[in-house]
Amino acid sequence: WICIPKITTMFATLGRRTALHAARRTAQQQAKRRMGGGAAAPEWTGIDKVVRGYFPKDEDMVVAISGGYLGLFILFKIKGALSGSPEIEEAAPVAAAPAASAGEIPDIDSEEFGAFLESEENVAKLVESFEK
Secondary structure: OOOOOHHHHHHHHHHHHHHHHHHHHHHHOOOOOOOOOOOOOOOOOOOHHHHHHHHOOOOHHHHHHHHHHHHHHHHHHHHHHHOOOOOOOOOOOOOOOOOOOOOOOOOEEEOOOHHOOOOOOHHHHHHHHHHH
């Protein structure tokens, strides 16, 4: 008669061994990935062939293109500095707003507002207008 804990241990050991062997077999069967470098260099034609004659590697092309853009940027900056900045015309003065009538509260930005606040009655009007 076989004890139940022994059967359980036997099946657990068998399951672990099977899983271990399967994992090893799968790892051996998988091909290693290699990133680039395995393909032959492409045959360039036309303008690409001429440019690749001077800059054969991709890194050389990146440096050349970046240098070209930097050169254009510097040329435009120098051109702007030599030509000078255009003179800015001053804006025409804005016409003054009409003075407030006797019963109205003047605009806060106007010069009349300071004189308006000198009277206690006007301050009371202003406070009432805020409460509305």
